[in-house]
Amino acid sequence: MNRKLICLAAGFAALICSGQMTRAGVVLLDSGVGGHAAAGASYVNFDSLSIDNQNVGVAENTAGNGYITATFTPNADTATGTTTSYAAPYLSGDNNLHFGADPNSTYTGPDSTQYLTSGSNDGVPTGASIVLTFSSGSQSYFGMLWGSVDDYNTLTFLNDGQVVTSFTGTQIIASQYYGNQQQNGTVYVNFNSDVPFDEVKIQSSQLAFEFDNVAYSGLTADPQLTIAPEPASVATWGMLGVCIAGWTWQRKKK
Numbered sequence: 001m002n003r004k005l006i007c008l009a010a011g012f013a014a015l016i017c018s019g020q021m022t023r024a025g026v027v028l029l030d031s032g033v034g035g036h037a038a039a040g041a042s043y044v045n046f047d048s049l050s051i052d053n054q055n056v057g058v059a060e061n062t063a064g065n066g067y068i069t070a071t072f073t074p075n076a077d078t079a080t081g082t083t084t085s086y087a088a089p090y091l092s093g094d095n096n097l098h099f100g101a102d103p104n105s106t107y108t109g110p111d112s113t114q115y116l117t118s119g120s121n122d123g124v125p126t127g128a129s130i131v132l133t134f135s136s137g138s139q140s141y142f143g144m145l146w147g148s149v150d151d152y153n154t155l156t157f158l159n160d161g162q163v164v165t166s167f168t169g170t171q172i173i174a175s176q177y178y179g180n181q182q183q184n185g186t187v188y189v190n191f192n193s194d195v196p197f198d199e200v201k202i203q204s205s206q207l208a209f210e211f212d213n214v215a216y217s218g219l220t221a222d223p224q225l226t227i228a229p230e231p232a233s234v235a236t237w238g239m240l241g242v243c244i245a246g247w248t249w250q251r252k253k254k
Contacts, residue, residue: 007064026142026157026165026193029221031172032057034093035188037143044068044138044214045099047113049078062100075128076118076202079210081109082181086208088157089147090186108112108183111212115147119208129203134216136197142216148185149173154232164197177248187215188202192220210243 037043042061049059082088088110089095096107120128138159146153149169169178177184186221202209208216 011050012073014239016199025195026167026191026197028167028171029190029192031146031187031189032079033184033187034095035190036094036097037099037188037213038141038190038221039098040219041098041141041215041217041221042066042100044216045113046070046078046212046214049114049116051078055173062098068216069133069135070116071131071133072118073129075120076116076130078114079117080114083124086119086210087148087181088112089145089210089212090113090181090183092183093188095145095186095188095213111145111147111159111211115210115212116202117205117208117210118202121207129201132200132202132214134198136218138198139216139218140193140196141191141215141217141221142193142197142200143188143213143221144211145188145191146172146186146214147210148179148181148208149177149187150179150204150206150209151175152205154201154203154205157191157197158199158201158204159195159197159218161199162175164193164195167191190215190221 035212042057042063042065044061044067046059049057049070051070051072053055055077057070057072058067059070060067079086080088090109092108093106116130118128118130142157144155146155149172151169153169154166155168156166172189173185173187179185202211
């Protein structure tokens with residue numbers, strides 16, 4: 001086999017392998033200040049959720065055709081306002097879109113409604129968590145208003161009790177905004193997955209992980225949400241480009 005065919009074959013093989021690795025699991029679609037949930041999903045704002053003596057709460061979606069069961073461990077709770085232990089997510093732009101807000105107006109300021117918070121005073125990540133379980137079963141899309149994002153916050157997707165993928169605050173927001181309780185510290189995050197997940201676990205090794213306005217669906221998200229290219233895919237396409245450019249240069253030289 002001549003040199004140009006070997007180069008192209010290697011490039012395409014790497015592309016296939018890279019695609020198999022980067023497509024599997026949950027992918028962060030976008031993470032933006034003032035962002036919003038995907039259209040056509042189920043939406044839960046937790047405004048009426050209360051925790052029973054089994055540390056479980058149930059919140060119906062805004063359409064009234066399904067619900068999320070939230071299971072709490074110590075140092076996790078419902079909350080309103082801001083204290084020394086937690087801070088209300090800071091709403092801006094379209095953060096409230098689909099969650100009962102007037103679509104023709106926006107509100108900028110601390111979330112005045114009930115939200116959920118999880119955190120640990122003892123530095124043990126597994127000591128404080130909220131697990132969201134979907135009544136409709138497996139999902140493909142998940143969105144959430146993530147307040148004052150910290151590098152020690154962890155969001156984990158599970159299926160049948162097995163971890164699918166985890167994300168930390170370091171993948172969500174720039175380091176200079178960690179713990180920012182104003183507008184630049186709160187983002188709306190959207191995720192798609194090509195493998196099913198039936199639970200989402202919110203946990204934090206320190207105080208606190210605050211969130212509200214959850215969206216979910218068994219379908220992929222609104223195609224208007226931009227998917228950033230995976231680094232591995234970019235590198236692979238770059239290698240293919242180099243091969244093709246070299247092949248073209250050799251042809252012109254001949």
